[in-house]
Amino acid sequence: MGNKLSPLLADLFMSDFEVALSTEKYFPRVWKRYVDDIFAVVKERYLIQTLELLSSRHRTIKFTVEKETDGSLPFLDLTMKRNGDNTLKFSIYRKPTATDRYITSDSNHYGAQKQAAFHSMAHRLYNIPMDRKDFETERNRIHKAAELNGYDKDFVNKILRKHQRKKHRLNCTTLKPEKEEQHRISLPFYPKITNPVQSVLQKHDFYAVYKSENTLKDLLCNSKDKVPPDEKSGVYQIPCKNCSAVYIGQTRRKLKVRLREHKNAVDNDRANESSVAAHTISQNHAIDWENAKLLKNVRKTSNLNAWESMYITTADNPLMNEDDPPILSSLFHLTKL
Numbered sequence: 001m002g003n004k005l006s007p008l009l010a011d012l013f014m015s016d017f018e019v020a021l022s023t024e025k026y027f028p029r030v031w032k033r034y035v036d037d038i039f040a041v042v043k044e045r046y047l048i049q050t051l052e053l054l055s056s057r058h059r060t061i062k063f064t065v066e067k068e069t070d071g072s073l074p075f076l077d078l079t080m081k082r083n084g085d086n087t088l089k090f091s092i093y094r095k096p097t098a099t100d101r102y103i104t105s106d107s108n109h110y111g112a113q114k115q116a117a118f119h120s121m122a123h124r125l126y127n128i129p130m131d132r133k134d135f136e137t138e139r140n141r142i143h144k145a146a147e148l149n150g151y152d153k154d155f156v157n158k159i160l161r162k163h164q165r166k167k168h169r170l171n172c173t174t175l176k177p178e179k180e181e182q183h184r185i186s187l188p189f190y191p192k193i194t195n196p197v198q199s200v201l202q203k204h205d206f207y208a209v210y211k212s213e214n215t216l217k218d219l220l221c222n223s224k225d226k227v228p229p230d231e232k233s234g235v236y237q238i239p240c241k242n243c244s245a246v247y248i249g250q251t252r253r254k255l256k257v258r259l260r261e262h263k264n265a266v267d268n269d270r271a272n273e274s275s276v277a278a279h280t281i282s283q284n285h286a287i288d289w290e291n292a293k294l295l296k297n298v299r300k301t302s303n304l305n306a307w308e309s310m311y312i313t314t315a316d317n318p319l320m321n322e323d324d325p326p327i328l329s330s331l332f333h334l335t336k337l
């Protein structure tokens with residue numbers, strides 16, 4: 001599940017999977033799935049047939065089963081317990097190895113990031129139907145976790161009250177507060193300047209979200225030598241001095257080597273060697289060598305054609321290029337949206 005697309009793809013795949021099997025005799029009559037975790041109600045005597053049915057659909061999709069013990073079963077972050085009257089009782093499930101370690105109060109993070117774990121625990125506390133005892137146990141656990149990570153009682157109480165009020169409001173009305181359109185802006189977080197900057201932004205209806213850019217790794221590992229652009233390979237552009245035309249090309253060698261070749265062709269009037277030379281001859285124009293530049297550093301040579309085609313297809317200026325780009329696709333226009 002490492003890739004960002006994985007949960008979406010898993011969902012698409014599993015939806016299709018479920019629709020195809022849902023009319024089968026041994027398909028569970030209760031089937032609740034979250035990505036790849038499923039809660040199902042199956043008659044014990046049909047368990048083997050059900051597992052066989054599920055595993056028969058696709059050769060790489062195999063199912064394993066965890067049965068209830070003493071009428072109790074963990075599912076996601078819940079423990080579900082069967083009551084005597086065939087109803088279910090819920091409480092919060094934590095792995096035995098859970099350490100309750102979150103971002104500590106003295107950590108150099110933006111406040112909202114420190115609160116996030118506690119907001120999610122508070123949300124769960126007020127939205128999972130629990131009995132009084134389990135509710136109290138969980139609330140104590142949240143307070144303990146806060147203490148362990150260096151937060152004072154007020155920090156948690158504020159968060160808990162917020163979720164309690166929200167729950168109460170939702171119980172009283174089905175009306176939802178109108179969501180105002182918010183402009184978001186992503187900024188690096190620096191403890192001393194973030195707050196003043198944010199208050200200025202808020203006046204102009206911008207809501208700032210923060211990324212931790214100033215990590216120790218960023219501070220310590222920026223030892224790379226800066227390679228000048230003309231020592232790199234990739235897609236480059238050469239402009240004309242007398243008109244708006246540009247030449248866009250690719251090179252797998254250093255840019256300065258390729259530019260020298262173009263320059264030689266221009267100096268010696270060899271139009272067949274370079275479209276740049278062809279332009280100077282046919283238009284009687286000069287080349288603006290000073291402003292020739294690398295548009296995109298491409299290290300993987302197999303990607304060069306795609307990058308060159310994209311820059312050629314989406315160029316704003318007229319082109320000196322005499323041939324079509326290596327890849328013709330109207331999809332490149334989408335990159336400009």
Ligand SMILES: [Zn+2]
Pocket residue numbers: 240241242243244245279283285286
């Ligand atoms: Zn020109």
